[in-house]
Amino acid sequence: MAPSDPPTLRERRQQRVRESIITAARELFAEHGFDQVTVTDIAARAEVGRATFFRYFGDKQEVVFAAEGGKSMTAEATHTPAPEAIGDSLPAALAYVRRVVVAFTAELVEDPEAYTEHERLVAEQPELLARSLTKQRRHVTELVELLTDNGAEPATASLAAELGIACFHAGRTAADDEPSRLTAAVDAAFARLA
Incomplete structure (x- = not known):
């Protein structure tokens, strides 16, 4: 794909999932504090499974820098x-x-x-x-x-x-x-x- 080509449907879907995980994590960290939030909590808030979370991020610390x-x-x-x-x-x-x-x-x-x-x-x-x-x-x-x-x-x-x-x-x-x-x-x- 050339740099000017629009993202594919799959790429757009992946970006939405990634962004929903980041948003969920930010909200939970703000509400409960970093230490009190688990990957399971983030996945549940983002409405994805834990396996999906780990396809995008290695751990919850990585989400902070995402x-x-x-x-x-x-x-x-x-x-x-x-x-x-x-x-x-x-x-x-x-x-x-x-x-x-x-x-x-x-x-x-x-x-x-x-x-x-x-x-x-x-x-x-x-x-x-x-x-x-x-x-x-x-x-x-x-x-x-x-x-x-x-x-x-x-x-x-x-x-x-x-x-x-x-x-x-x-x-x-x-x-x-x-x-x-x-x-x-x-x-x-x-x-x-x-």
């Missing part, structure tokens, strides 16, 4: 053209990372309520925090790959990627993780590096 779905640094980079040659130029690498990370941040907070609920859950649950930190390391890896694919030397790519994620975290702190202020705060953190 809202990010296709949100990745790589996905954002497809809309963000790289400069012609990055090479060993840290300013060029950072300029590219800035555009990617700021666009990624804007997408993360498109649904402010979902973003806030997600961050609250992660902050309250040590196992979710650990999974979140693992995902953040994957974002660094994604950025390094994007930079090297666009001609950055490995050392420059690594430093720019780490600084990019640091700017994201600095922005979260500066904005007090308020979704309406987060994108601008992340962008401001990059500006301070310039």
Whole structure:
């Protein structure tokens, strides 16, 4: 299927089931707290069987991160053209990372309520925090790959990627993780590096 082809009936049905599971989990976590909700509870609320739940998600922790779905640094980079040659130029690498990370941040907070609920859950649950930190390391890896694919030397790519994620975290702190202020705060953190 080409990127412009509409999803098939089966793909649309699968997306609806996936979304119903995510919605059910969010509602239950908000009503009862993360620890009090089981996979069986989520499946029942979504009106699917446990086996169906496990076709889409490995565990209930995975559902918490499902809202990010296709949100990745790589996905954002497809809309963000790289400069012609990055090479060993840290300013060029950072300029590219800035555009990617700021666009990624804007997408993360498109649904402010979902973003806030997600961050609250992660902050309250040590196992979710650990999974979140693992995902953040994957974002660094994604950025390094994007930079090297666009001609950055490995050392420059690594430093720019780490600084990019640091700017994201600095922005979260500066904005007090308020979704309406987060994108601008992340962008401001990059500006301070310039």
